[in-house]
Each structure stands twice: as structure tokens, then as C-alpha cells.
Amino acid sequence: MSSSYIGSKWSKTLPLLRNAETRRWVPETARLSKGKLRSLLARYETVYVKPDLGTFGIGVMRVRRLTGGGYELRHGTKRATYPNYERLYGTVARLRRGRPYLAQQGIKLLKHRGRRFDVRVMVQRSPRMRWEATGVIARVAAPGKVVTNYHNGGTPMPLGRLLKPYLSARGISRQIRSLKRTGVKVAKVIKRRFPGINELGVDVGLDRTFTPWILEVNTKPDPYIFRKLPDKSVVRKVIRYARAYGRIR
Known part of the structure; x- marks a missing residue:
């Protein structure tokens, strides 16, 4: 190419x-799927979810596993928490709108x-x-x-x-x-x-x-x-x- x-x-x-x-x-990086994001969140406290095709940081999300249970999702300046993985991934899937995304280990x-x-x-x-x-x-x-x-x-x-x-x-x-x-x-x-x-x-x-x-x-x-x-x-x-x-x- x-x-x-x-x-x-x-x-x-x-x-x-x-x-x-x-x-x-x-950082550990993979194509986004429901199972892959779950496995990354089991290993890392923070995971970034970003469009495979995209510029200027548009569409990037940050998912954090909370110590007391549940998850926090941030995108743009918005922040929301979810009691379980199913609810979290439902929002990620909606924001993704069917586009190819990647999931990447978060670095401190x-x-x-x-x-x-x-x-x-x-x-x-x-x-x-x-x-x-x-x-x-x-x-x-x-x-x-x-x-x-x-x-x-x-x-x-x-x-x-x-x-x-x-x-x-x-x-x-x-x-x-x-x-x-x-x-x-x-x-x-x-x-x-x-x-x-x-x-x-x-x-x-x-x-x-x-x-x-x-x-x-x-x-x-x-x-x-x-x-x-x-x-x-x-x-x-x-x-x-x-x-x-x-x-x-």
C-alpha cells in the first residue's frame, strides 16, 4: 500500500x-466487541474506546471500573455511572452507532x-x-x-x-x-x-x-x-x- x-x-x-x-x-489494543471490552476491564481499571476511523479525539470514550462495583463512562465532558456491565455496554453500543471501534488499555x-x-x-x-x-x-x-x-x-x-x-x-x-x-x-x-x-x-x-x-x-x-x-x-x-x-x- x-x-x-x-x-x-x-x-x-x-x-x-x-x-x-x-x-x-x-498498550493492549483490540477491535471492540462486547466480550473484548469486558475482558480488558477485568485486567485494567481504565479502558479507552475509540473510533477506528476518526480524528481530533472525536468519539473517544473512557470506561473506568469502579472500586465499589459498577462502571463510569466519560465522553466529551459527559460522565455517567452504570451498576453493571450490560447497562454500560448498552450505552457504548448506542454511542458507537455501528461504526468500527477499538478498545485500548488505559495508561495512567x-x-x-x-x-x-x-x-x-x-x-x-x-x-x-x-x-x-x-x-x-x-x-x-x-x-x-x-x-x-x-x-x-x-x-x-x-x-x-x-x-x-x-x-x-x-x-x-x-x-x-x-x-x-x-x-x-x-x-x-x-x-x-x-x-x-x-x-x-x-x-x-x-x-x-x-x-x-x-x-x-x-x-x-x-x-x-x-x-x-x-x-x-x-x-x-x-x-x-x-x-x-x-x-x-
Whole structure:
């Protein structure tokens, strides 16, 4: 397949699951079914349910198993609790409206002022046709939202600023270099399956041990989010590379 845009999240997850190196960074992910969601909730306190085809975090739901019994479901800014799994899944099925969905192990992400954040790593083919991680930016979830996407109210911020409460300056630099290496490895694996791609936005979650978890891979990432960084050389490079392979005129 040579297309530069791959919409299906499942199609982009499969190559990562089949690769020995990247598999360990992918939260347990499966096609949504009544039985699969139940089994994931038996193993994990939180499970995300998201459309296989979708952007900007639209349609994403978060299901949490409550310690006293029952379940909590959040979507958008709405929250509801259900006394049993049958009632919960009835609502999930109604919101899904017959569309293909995925269920994914929830990761306890690091927080900034009580709001969860994840990281977008921009990986591009350089003018010399080598993969390079050209930009790293954090995205802080809007209050009350379960997704961090900028187009869904998330706030883009420099990752270094958010990691200051957790790591030393040296530790932050090491973490950012590690994320860039992870992004390049992901790009190489995806490229073998989809030869037409020239860029990826790799969405990575960090837990309390700073383990990178690949939450999603985008084959048409927004290059302009990097305008939000104080260092303008980052967005200039991202756009220069995008022009070189024809994404931007």
C-alpha cells in the first residue's frame, strides 16, 4: 500500500504489534466487541474506546471500573455511572452507532496541574530521505475532557516545562532524546508496511516510570501545532521538510 494517508488506527497498530521492538510500547489494543471490552476491564481499571476511523479525539470514550462495583463512562465532558456491565455496554453500543471501534488499555499518564498530558513526536523524511524526529510538543487535556487533542480543547506546551516537577534538566534532555529515538523506530516499522508515507505524528503517553506508550500514530499530522513552541526554529524545520516532500506548497 503506497498511500501517504492511512486512516484506520487498527491498520497502523498491527505493524507495531508484530514488531518485537515496538510491541512492548503499545498498550493492549483490540477491535471492540462486547466480550473484548469486558475482558480488558477485568485486567485494567481504565479502558479507552475509540473510533477506528476518526480524528481530533472525536468519539473517544473512557470506561473506568469502579472500586465499589459498577462502571463510569466519560465522553466529551459527559460522565455517567452504570451498576453493571450490560447497562454500560448498552450505552457504548448506542454511542458507537455501528461504526468500527477499538478498545485500548488505559495508561495512567503524567499530569500537569491535575490535567493529563501526552506527547506528539513529529517524525519526517529529511531532504536526504532519512527519518528524523523534527519536533516534540506536549498536549495538556482541557478540564473535564478525556482527550488531549489541540482541536478538542487541549493546550500545546513545551514538554520540558511539564517535566520539570518530575526530572532534572539532564533527565529532561535524556527523556526528549529517547522519545525522538522511539518516534524514528516507529516510523521505520510503519514505513515497511506503508511505503508511501513521509511523515508521522506519533502520540506517546508517559507513565510515572517514564515508559513511552504509543497511543496512536497519525499519517497526516498537523505541522502548525509547533508554532505554539517558543523555539520557532522547530516549526521552520517541520515546514521546510514538509515542503521538500510535497505536503505543503
